Amino acid sequence: MASANCILYQGATPVFVDIDRRTLNMDVDLLAAKVRALRDTGCPVKALLPVHVFGQPCDMGRIMDIAREHELVVVEDACEALGAEFEGQAVGTFGHAAVLAFYPNKQMTTGEGGMLVTNDEVWARLFRSLRNQGRDDDGAWLCHVRLGYNYRLDELSAAQMERIEELLHKRERVAAWYTERLQGVAGVQVPYISPRTTRMSWFVYVVRLAAGIDRDAVMDRLAEQGIPTRPYFPPIHLQPLYRERFGYRAGNYPATEDVARRTLALPFHGNLGQAEVETVCRALEEALGSR
Template identity: 40%
Template sequence: MSGREQQYVQEAFATNWIAPLGPHVDAFEQEFAALVGSRHAAALSSGTAALHLALLLAGVGAGDDVLVSTLTFSASVNPIVYLGARPVFVDSEPTSWNLDPALVSATIERKVRQGKPPKAVVPVHLYGQSADMHPIMAVCERYGIPVIEDAAEALGSDYHGKAPGTFGKAGIYSFNGNKIITTSGGGMLVSDDADFVAHARKLATQARDPAPHYQHSEIGYNYRLSNVLAGIGRGQLQVLEERVVARRRNCAFYQQALGDLPGIAFMPEASWGRHTRWLTVITIDPAQSGTDREAIRVALEAENIEARPVWKPMHLQPIFERYERSGGSVAEAFFRDGLCLPSGSNLSEEDLERVVAVVRRGF
């Protein structure tokens, strides 16, 4: 926390706006939309809830195919399955580790020829860096396929000067406790389509019709953000840039201190935009280094330092392995060799030096 959040939380208590909705929710939506450059936003209970509503409103339903990054967390995929649709996992490209536009294009064209075009495409902007959106948008626009961007990990980054999450039909963000800013738990759905966001707000409040009595003409959900948590979010928004600077500083420190080690490489920063370095991620080539990702992770854990492997690709997950995939070897290599180093915005230089010392001993 920055300390600024307390003012808004105190306002929520002083005015007795505790339950979902309220002035902080309205203000948080407006401030967030302005920050990312979207016309409309709806504050929700999680990024997963936002993705669920966005896919539902994009028309995804039972039996539909939805293209999605395989190198991601399961929350990017679960809402597809909630709706009875089928994820089609698409591999990464090495420039940004994100969704491969060439594979997206080839998969869409193949499915169009088969008479079953995908119902939506979900690019995931991984670890604080945007996917290469221009070619992805071009092929999706050619075939009229809506793009729902999962920007949960990428708030504060940009792609040719524009925020990821604002290219497609809708974008979703997460304020979970581990994200670059947090409301402890929460999410946001953004879109330039006013009706789309208005409908999302309705569905998120149990789909109550505008009547003096309780009336419902469609199924709804309890997905709205509380006024208290929105107050925390307003305070966090004010320090987003500070958080990005701190995360990038962590990465620069690691690059300077570890870059000379044999077989080590850092997740690249693509030429098309700013990487927030939400997480600093390295790969370790065992053939060159004499060690591997898991040995270094265990060595860090022995010193009470948490590091984690790169996301295990979704096509390798037991719950999803039966679904179709396009490629996969690139994401599998990142998982095999990749390690996420401690990256918190509040890490001290002493903390970073401690991590570096353990990693260097492992080499």
């Protein structure tokens, strides 16, 4: 919800495009068509907000081309993808700015909060001022030039960043165990990694169940075995707030809706052992009736 809600906070209107069924990221052909169609009707399109879903980079080459063609700002939502790389380049370094998030379910956590990054000097000065009660951007302590906030991250929390490589490697290892174990299990599709994703940042481990399998019944059977799973993620456009405000309904984004009915996030964190992964996979096979 955070990705779309931040647009509402600014009084702007989020416009969605459907996803690429394999990567779960926005479909760039649909994006190009949507921007063109909006522009043709005189709609003032301002910015693109690509979300690197589940730690897999969007096609940033195409997205930046579309942005250049239409002179749009790009803000990358890299909240689920710290450390991921698209064709050898880190996510968060393509757009004009990017956000990262450090909630406890993320690759790195500071409890709450996140980070804003930019290569634009003017924006960097503005952001530093905004996070610091609007203090003058020359650093004068008691001179407040704009309406700012206390959005500072304390230094103890920020020091977590030193551990990021270790944290990412541990998650990578657990994801590899899952993939090795689940590849070839009937009814289960392991995460697709695009050849252009030169580094995946594992946020969650989400499998897709074959069409026709009752995902919620599988979740119930796993829960009975003490194995929690989550239906990541229900579509934003079908949330009550968005239905009510914009009139969205089922059928508006068919790929998103189909995938959302079938995805299942398995227990996942960097300290899971291989035996625990095996326990989850066995239980999943049993729940699917394939064992």
